[in-house]
Amino acid sequence: MLDLVQLRSFLTVAQARSFTLAAERLQLGQSTVSQHVQRLERDLRRRLIHRDTHSVRLTPDGEALLPHARQLLALERQAIAQFETETPRGTFRLGVSEDLVSAQLPGLLEDFIADYPSVDLQLSVALSRTLGEMQDRGELDLVMAKRRIGDKRGDSVLREPLVWLASDPEAVLAKPVLPLIVFPPPSLTRVLLMEALERSGTAWRIVCSCPSLSGLTAAARAGMGVLVQPRSLAPAGLREITRPHLPVLEDVEFVLVTSASANRATVSAFSRRVRERFGKGFVSVGNAV
Known part of the structure; x- marks a missing residue:
């Protein structure tokens, strides 16, 4: 057995x-x-x-x-x-940060859909701040996104360091002006890396701007420049650039943000699946927008 x-x-x-x-x-x-x-x-x-x-x-x-x-x-x-006191059902509008899409999300969604066929899951993928704006307009029930350290919106899941990545760090660092591969505004990652470069006085130029992580990863793997991502979500085929070559970046937190009008049974069920998948223990989903 x-x-x-x-x-x-x-x-x-x-x-x-x-x-x-x-x-x-x-x-x-x-x-x-x-x-x-x-x-x-x-x-x-x-x-x-x-x-x-x-x-x-x-x-x-x-x-x-x-x-x-x-x-x-x-x-x-x-x-x-079957023995849950309240069965999740109805429409569940989920927003997920672009950073998380290619990692554990497919398996997580597959499990949730299989377990709760009565839930009509509607998925939106965007930058974290865009998801927050959508939620403020009443368009999303739950958001999985990044926040800056010190921000209070949402329940913290995991704290992660941002790191510089490149397919060939030596070749990129040899360039007179640092070539950047970045999300477009209002990306939090973009804001944090720009602030770090400003403080260090590093000369830079943007060689690729794309709202899709897959597009940014392709550009980085092609050797166009450096990409910044949370360390645990670093795409395969890229190497971390360590100090002292580039300035240290701030950490970020991944969070769950629950709308006040969201179905609590559905949000709780989804959060349990997240705990099972990520193993970092989401705290309560009680924070409302």
Whole structure:
């Protein structure tokens, strides 16, 4: 018989491609997560995950188990949902910062839609400040976005350092004027990096401005310039530029902002899925706009 706890650890490692990140998301010790996967491998008599000093990847047997693990854990969530005091239903208008779209969002939305078919999920993706303006106009029920340290809007999820990234840091730093790859205004990341460059007196020019993270990432991978992102969301293929080459950037916080008119059962259910996925523990969703 398959153990759901072991399957959850296996699935989280498969999603994170890291035992360390999986342990953080599950709020368990790394050794515990490793033991769960080892016991699952022993019970199935198959090697599921191959790991070395550079990477963690699924074996063919691990890939074969993955959809079954997702299905079994979804059934567990659905069974629990049947006994919730208030069932989420109706329209749920979710706004998500562009930074988060390519990370854990697809799996998170897939789980939520499967668990709550009575919810009509409507997704908007934009810059954090744009999402805040939409919410102020009554267009969004819940926003997952960034805020500046010290701002009070929303409930904090995670504090992250912003970092400078480039495909070839040495080549970029050799240029007489720093080439920037940035979101357009009113991007918070853009504001923070511009302030840091202003304080340091660094000469710069914008070589790419795009509202899509995928577009910015493509430009950075092509070697056009430097891109700034939260460290945990750094796109693959880019290297961090460390001090003293460029000024230190402020940290940012990821937050949940709930509208006063939002359905609390739906928001609470979605927040639980976020805790399961990210493992950093969203606090209460009681802050209203």
